Amino acid sequence: MPQSMGKFATQNKPTRAKANSLQRTRRFLRSSTGFPGRVRPLIDHLLTLFSIPCLLCGQSQRQAASICIDCTRDLPWLPKGCPNCAIPWPLHQKTRCGALHLAFDECRAAFVYEFPVQALIVSFKDFEQLHLGRALSVCLAHGPLRSEQKPDRLVPVPSHRQRLRERGFNPAALIAKDLSHQLAIPLSSRLIQKVNATSPQKFRSRAARLHHQSNPFVLNQAVPGEHIAVVDDVVTSMATVHQVSQVLKSGGARRISVWSIARALPRQTPAGQA
């Protein structure tokens, strides 16, 4: 495990724009194979100057990703599990996935929600380390989503307006935006909104009114026959993505996929205990 991992939040804090600019410069230098041979050492030197340190171990690297190959390999990738709830198989025996009648059809996540992914996500969400969200969404796009069928659009789980004001951004929306760019899938950030239980009914669609008693999400537009991927940062109890999916299905969606950076697993009960 990388030595300097605990320092990532304070040491390596390139802004999103700066990181993008550095990556563009490095891509240009790497692609400059037409330079005369004697210029090549200079190009190599420039590459080291523009290298981006790995977010976890701090070592500079000659690749565009923010997390180096070794550290990426060491992350807690989610093992293959139930296609509906993404809980890995041995643990899945203790879930009641089939009895829950989940409104979404499948769930895909890149990681188990544990260290260091948990720390990366907390830094991303609570300390506004936006480049960490981008690094994790790259892992999701190039990992479990690599062979997935492309949905018609991506819909992030919305934040409540007050939460949005406090934090200044919606983490799920940023992840969805990154996935949209990487996978070339249309993004609909305002298709669904989260409202107070006391919000006026005039802001609700007919489908949303059906769920008014318990569902805080409302749909702003019908989505007949569409395959939609609901994007969230972490899936825990599945209640939130279930409610969002309920609203989308009520609006005519044909199929709902849930895409998440990490999946929190139910606590494993030690052998011999109930």
Ligand SMILES: [Zn+2]
């Ligand atoms: Zn590393």
Ligand SMILES: [Zn+2]
């Ligand atoms: Zn399941």
